[in-house]
Amino acid sequence: MARWLGDNRQGRTGAMAAFGSFAILLGLVLCAYNFLVGAIALRQIAVHPQASFGPERLAESARRAGIGSFIALSAAAFALIYCAFTNDFSVSYILHHSNRALPWPYKFAALWSGQEGSLLLWAWLLAAYGFVLRVRHKVDVKLTAYASTILAAVQVFFTLLIVFPAPPFALTQGAVPADGFGLNPLLQYPEMVIHPPMLYLGYVGFSVPFAFALGALMMRYPGEKWIHITRRWTMVTWLFLTCGIFLGMHWAYAVLGWGGYWGWDPVENASLMPWLTGTAFLHSVMMQEKRGMMKSWNVWLIFTTFMLSILGTLLTRSGLVSSVHAFAESSIGTWFWVFLLIVLSVCLFTYILQRDHLQSEHKLESLISRESSFLFNNLVLLAACFTVLWGTLFPIISEYVEGSKVTVGPPFYNRVAVPIGIFLLFLTGIGPILAWRSTSFKSVQRNFLWPCIAGVVAALVLMAAGMRPWQDMGTLYSLMTFSLAALVVTAVGSEFWRGARVIQRHTGKNMLFSLVQLTRRNTRRYGGHLVHIGVVIVFVGLAGSAFNQSNEQEMGFHDSMTIGQYRLVCQSYTQDSNANYDSEYELLNVYKNGKFLAQMAPERRFYHASQQTETMVANHSTLERDLYVVYEGRNQDTNQPIIKVILNPLVAWIWIGVAVMAFGTLLALVPNMSAEQAARPRKPAEEEVPLPAGVGD
Amino acid sequence: MTILACAALLIGIFLYVFYPQSKTEEQTQKTRLEFLRERKDAIYENLRDLNFEYRAGKYPEEDYLAQRAGMENEAAQILAEIEFLEAGTHAA
Known part of the structure; x- marks a missing residue:
């Protein structure tokens, strides 16, 4: 590959670096234009809603500038990869993260193996998400204009980083060495070619629902359509983050050689925190969509998720906490702190100004309802997030208070996180079988009988097979996990079974066909159930560690x-x-x-x-x-x-579970079968009314 | 060569951003009526779900009837407001 692209040994140095630097500067100008002109246009439209053509033309040019920033940053990313493949060691970043003998996939991975390159990747991914958002603006022109302007502000910050404190095309000082210093050996592993981009796609992707949520709040967007618009964004982002985290686990397992996959390392924790709040958000938005509840909560969940993504990046890069995963430490922490402070201030200010717009349409009617199970799920996920945040920041806090860094180890996290995880598993099982609004005792009896029997039988079988839960906590937790896994699988299985039987009665087809039909009619719901099955499988894999x-x-x-x-x-x-x-x-x-x-x-x-x-x-x-x-x-x-x-x-089973989770999420992203298809009767003689699409959400 | 590449990138993007548009998308604020129609669709969807889950045998009849009545009341209120607003729109 390097031979095909040529080699810079003879000194054709600096040209691509100059082009890359120019492209980044152009990207910055375009983002800034998108932000400033976009904001002016939105202000003019808000103040003079009946006004002329002018502000909308301004807004259109701002949108196009945002699209242009993607082209400019793509050119910059291409320039850096070109420098890596042509061994252009006149670029300091390439000198420090590549060498001639490095296999070509790792030369590609050099883009994100250091501070400057990974920030360029971050800025490029942000621009790419922005590109898709701006191209699809017709879905809701005004809301997208707000989201695009907010996203442009985030882009300005990340592009500023690669212009000032961490320029990826900085030139090597003095004589250019004949060979580079090479890539960190820990990064020379196949998964490292896909793990960081996945993780970044996850981190960066939460900027989009954040921008929509903040934009919707700023413009007092009536209704929940912004959630419909961002649902796919959020799920795709969540999928990337999930895959990124588990690829990181697999990398740690395969490369670090300590026999485990999760060490509660600060960088691991940094990726887990937005995942926890993002998962909470994915659940609680359903309450807003279905019942118009928890609007403030949802807005703050997505704000927090975005801020935790930024905090995670800050922890990874600032050197505040030490980690085996931190490959890009530097002094850019101040930039991130300032940005975080600005984001928090804007969110708080907007919320205080517009909080009357977020009144719930309904109240919680019963503690035994699907709403309350979502609420518990959210509280538990947030408790887990707070635990992880506290443990991660404790060394910094202790150093500030007592003058010495006290590190919190895995026993602290395990003591808190394992019971929380087990309770979440329990909620995974009971949530889908509870009714919206309230569930009567009779309904509880009807829906919980078989799952509870399955859980108890699993526990008895395992004890008969030799598990002794009274001997130590590890075995007790494992037994609880296996038992709850049986409960959840039975509960989710019964959801599929009952739904498929209705379809079967209606169509007269076999059970397999009915299951497929059921899933296609409501991909979101049944894809979600598959994700829960994946979570159960992951928990079974984790329980084996006892x-x-x-x-x-x-x-x-x-x-x-x-x-x-x-x-x-x-x-x-x-x-x-x-x-x-x-x-x-x-x-x-x-x-x-x-x-x-x-x-x-x-x-x-x-x-x-x-x-x-x-x-x-x-x-x-x-x-x-x-x-x-x-x-x-x-x-x-x-x-x-x-x-x-x-x-x-x-x-x-952990890796199998993740694959199931990914499949379930992808399934949930597929549009439902159209109403026409769903309503087409398979059996003309059937007496029942055809089922509409979207049943059972 | 570098200058040419930079100039091409700059001019290309400049033309794309500032090329005069004959038509731009209008930024309209969503009305209360549109919001109510969305809400009505959401309630109808909830009703369809409830019917389906009842037919799947998840809920006893008394639970189903109570929940259905609640949702139908909610839908009726929204439909009444939609009718009122539509009547106002037509009158205007």
């Missing part, structure tokens, strides 16, 4: 280690080298219950350019458990490799 086992020992030629049903025998250990890194690895034959299972090769690499080492975990994954083998290095005295083996039960 039964982890590990062992560590020196393993020379023909040495063996036994763990659980597995026996590992060393066949050989050796070294290898290529242009990018040197490596040491051990070949291990693995036997399960005496039968040969697989050969595994845990590895440790030493990267030449960055002079850093990196662990390559060998993992044999099955639905039952992962056999996770780490090459820890060599004993200095005996020169023999040290091997660590961890048995992680049910981990594969």
Whole structure:
């Protein structure tokens, strides 16, 4: 690829950097124009609603400037990638994050492996979201004009960052070295090519519902249509953030070599917080759509989600907290603090000014209703978010108050987050089977019987199989999770079953056809149920961690280690080298219950350019458990490799669960079957009235 | 070459942003009537859901009837206001 693009060894340096810098400056001017002129036009239209053509022409030019900013920032992003592929080390960023021997996918990933590049990616993604929003402005011209202007203000901030404190095209001082310093070895892993963009798409994407919510509040938008408009944006964003978080978990599991996937690291927490509030928002907006309730709550949820996305970025980049995931530390924290303060002030000011517009149309009628289950769900998600926020900021607070940094570790989070998670799982099961407004005792009996039986039977079966919940808290929590998983799956399954039976009676077709029809008639609802099934599967995978086992020992030629049903025998250990890194690895034959299972090769690499080492975990994954083998290095005295083996039960279910969640979300994004299709009778003799599309939401 | 590329980008975007438009989209404020129509659609959808869930056997009849009556009352109020506003619009 680099050969195809050419190489800058002979000195064609700086041209692309100049073009990139110009494109960024142009992008800044266009965003600023979109913001300022857009705001002036909106003001003129608001003050003189019957006025002439002028302000609308201004607003149109502002919208086009916003679209233009996407083109300009795309050119800048292209320029930086071009510099990476052509080894243009005259650009300081490329010098510090790439080298000649770096495989081409990682040269591409260099765009987001450092501060300046990842901020450019952020600005570009924001412009891309803005591009889609501005192109689709006919959905509601006035509301989109407000949202576009607010989004342009956010764009101005991020573009300012790449113009002043973190310019990606800054030139290398002095003589240009022949080769770069290379990419951080931790980032040289296939998932790192897609994990950060996914996460950024999630973070950045919340800017759009934020802009619509703030715009709707500013213009006192009547009704809930803004939620309809932003629903898909929010779901897509949530999907990206979910995938980004789980890809990050998988990366940590596969690369960091400590055997776990979630360490309550500040950067992990930073991504979890907007996910929690975003999830709360996705649930509570349904109350606003259906019942006109919780309007203030929803507005503040999306404001908070956006601000937490910014806070997450601040934590990742400012060096305020130390993290294995923080690859771009610098002193741009002040910029983010100022921006956060401005955002909070604007949100507060607008809310205070317009709060009478957010009166609820209904009140909560009963504690046993779907509304109250959503409310509980929101409170629990916010409690989890506050816990994570408190734990993440505690080192900063303690340093400020006591002068020393006190770090909060996983035991704190687990003590609080695990019970919260279990309660959320319970709510996942009961929410869909409660009625809107209020649920009678008779209805509770009718809908809860089978799920409760399934939960109790699952608990009894597991105890009969040997689980002893009274022995330790881990086992108790695991048992509760498995039992609630059975309850939720039965509850959600009964929703599908009952709905499909109605369709079956109506159409006379088989159950599978009826299930498909049911889902197509209301993709949002049944896609949402599938997401809940995915969540249950993830929880089952997480619950397996209570039964982890590990062992560590020196393993020379023909040495063996036994763990659980597995026996590992060393066949050989050796070294290898290529242009990018040197490596040491051990070949291990693995036997399960005496039968040969697989050969595994845990590895440790030493990267030449960055002079850093990196662990390559060998993992044999099955639905039952992962056999996770780490090459820890060599004993200095005996020169023999040290091997660590961890048995992680049910981990594969976490990744399966995420896939189900992603599928469910994608399904929920598909439009419902049209009314004509739904109303077309399959069986003309049927007496019942055809069902309309959208049933059962 | 760099100057040419920068100039092309600048001129292209400048023309796109400021090229005179013969027609621009009008920014209209949503009326109370439009809001009520949206609300009516939402209530009708809620009613359809309720009917479907009742037919699926989720609710006993007394719950269903009570909920349906509540929603129908709400719909009636909205329809009355829509009629009133529409009558005013026609009169004007």
